[in-house]
Amino acid sequence: MSNSSNESPYSSNSLAVRAELSAIDASIRSASLFFVISAVSWLLIGTVFALLAAFKAHEPDFASTYEFLTFGRVRSAHLNAMALGWGNNIIFAVGLWIMARLCRAPINHKGILLIAGIFWNIGLTVGIFGILKGDITSVEWLEIPHYATPLLAISYALIGVWGVLAFRFRKGEHVYVSQWYILAALFWFPWLYVIAQTMIIWFPARGVVQSVTNWWFAHNVLGLWLTPMALGTAYYLIPKVLGRPIYSYYLSVLGFWALAIFYNWAGVHHLIGGPIPVWLISAGIVASVMMVIPVIVVGINHHMSVVGLHKEVWRSPTLRFIVFGAISYTLVSLTGSAMALRSVNEVTHFTHFTVGHSHHGVYAFFTMIMFGGVYYMMPRLLKREWPSASLIKIHFWASAIGITVMVVALQTGGWIQGLEMNNAEIPFLETVQNTIPWLKARSISGVMLTIGHIAFAINIAWMLFAAGAVRAKQGPTLLDDSKEGGIV
Template sequence: MASQSNPSGTSPSSDESIDASLRAPVSYFAASGAGWLLVGAVLAVISSVKLHAPQFLGDLECLTYGRTTGAGNVALLYGWGFNAAFALSVWLLARLSRGSLPQPALLMIAIFFWNLGVAIGTVGVLWGDGTSLEALELPSYAAPILFVAYAFIGIWIFQVYQFGRIKPVYLSQWYILAALFWFPWLFSLAEIMLFIDPVRGTVQSIVHAWYAQGLSHLWFLPIALGGLYYFLPKLLNRPINNYPIGVYGFWMLAVFGGWAGLARLSGAPVPAWVVSAGVSGTLMLIVTWVVTAINLVPTRLSGRSSNDSSGSLRFFSVAILALFLWAASTVILSLRSVAEITQFTLVLPAQSQLFFLGVFSFVALGGLYHLVPRILGTEWNSRALISAHFWLSVVGLVIGVAALTVGGIKQGFQTNALGGGQEAPASLLSVMQQLLPYLSSQTLAATLLLVGHLLFAVNLMLTFRKAGCCCCCISRSSASTGFTGSKEAVIR
């Protein structure tokens, strides 16, 4: 672990050659990520509408609530989330270890198969082959494709680090490299223990909780933290506030990130000690949150943006805010007395939205807004579209999370009161009917997000056109047009 806060090699020619080697695959990641983001957002709107207007598209078997929700999750998590995570990690690793990508064409093939796997998965869920497990809705025939494609992508991204010229490892690299190894561990174990050779009854729900939360804690979160640790000092021209302690946050996440997922099972028919272990894991992660807060918040507050030509800094600011809100919510909601009210209510989707759409997606979007111009060698087609996307996303996120949280808390109190008491609601149905305004607000939020993501996709497409490249070209030559070294930040 190097104590220096950032590698300092900034020779323009090397940046250009690195970016040139990444041009085709990162464009591919960005384009397919944006495409899946749209697919996922459309499916999210459809499932959200169905919660308060069940007759909507009710005659189409492939668009029933269970299928659109599952397919939307697959498209968002594995389509958008992973493509964006791949783009960020390969670019960050290349920048930080000063390595170019060997044989981008092979990576392109792996990306193709990853997207093929996601497409088969999404269509499979709509077809009716999905599983009932959240975050693992993929039909079991899509999983091997994803796993093999991931193996290639992961190895290729790792190569960038392996062949890089700078060996000291910066914290962003810790997080990203670890995530690259954690995900196949999570995914293969979950697939084996749930589908290939299923474990017995209760253990399945424990494995699933471990995977579902592990996907957040050990894949999306480290990528997001890796991004924040890189982009904040770079965009603000400030060092990380207290870099040496950052590594403690990393190790606490590594040790307890997997345990924390078991807290999801509070109130479920699993042994009590399993939940207690999960709650303890969640509490131990407070160290990670505190370390992250000590490092990121003062860094963010102390500097003014110096070279943020695409306005990605505001995305990171929202992500940091969402990160701490989410972290606080995981701690509070894991406690048994709180879980008694909130467990199995709308608070849980609110929490996962806050994480995936608020923390991860905002880091990923900010990262893409930052790196796409550098990869393509041209500025974004429209800054206005970026601003519109940002504000639509923020408003959509706030409305959605707030509506689901408030509605969920109300739902929890009323459902618990069903057994009797002074203000006992008449029936479960009346509890549900009171949720209708909150569910409609969620539809509004999902629609705003959809419009925002549409603007992002359009902007991305126009920028590709402006850069004179179709997204599937594998040309390495013309990357440096219009790209000047002065735009590249000199990072402290």
């Protein structure tokens, strides 16, 4: 099982392989474009909710006359629009596209995939309206009302089956690194979601078991769903764009199994100090610290894969986003391991530091890598290059600077907040007032992210409208997968 074959879908320039990949792209084009459009729509909707929540954090009277715009409802709507709307739709678009290409198996009966996608977004829309209406469950990451979740579960089941079927009917016996991550995530997410819904919403467990289940689910949505999908995308696109195999397949396998073994336990460390069995908390702390292993392994593998080609990385719009995300993965994971230590947790717990940590993982790591995946995938699906390199520049710099400002502001302000909360001589109201400058910086960063998202959406809309005319005029083309357009 190697990634170095000359006919590997990672790096082959063969005309026959390019023709085969083009046929696969055509088979999944309509489904992938539907999920991309849905993802970008939810990204913009979630951005609006994010701005409202950010402003209300330091200006509580802002839009206070509208009951559906209270902070609790707006923040929950933002979280679910971004996680289930943007996150899952873009995973369905990029993840299934990569799986189909690596399996070298065209997608059949894509109409069912589209129907499942439509019902997923209908269910999510019903859920978001339910949150704004006040039917919120008050369980973080599971705020969607109970009447919308069965539709989401059934829709996901139909969508996830396609990735499994593609793998089942793949050509050849090679199992690529990206397939390990994507296939595992397709199994992990429904397992996490169904268990959490059952034990917290549908047939609630008693006492602290609900809290343990909640943090087990919330933490693993990032670690066993968003993380493997993002890493699978990075492992596919880094060698694809650079035209060289990944540095070490065996390091990749080590990183995968270390992630699978340790991350499942890590979320419990958020309950340090709670009425939880000591052995369970200790297991969570040990697992969180052991997460250093897959993080270092992935970091080495990514770095050694691009060593000597840093100029090419910087010139590529795809790799610029992916490398930013890969570096963020290392930083956010090491920070998370440190936060599991009791001496650090007693400062960061119940503060904005944890919020900054979440944004660091979900946006700086996952979202930036998926942006890079879209920048590579869309030209292959539409057979044309991006219409505006300037919009790509705006998107990258606004997103990179915006999320950096947000993470630094929230984690710096959160650390100060934690120290002051642990000081009995400082009144709590004074601590709250001292966080306001950092929260205002967060709002400024939100405006910058909004600019980047608008530039991204405009470029996609421009490309979609122009693609039909260009394709009709020029006829079908085969893009060289070892080359990347839109260089900025």
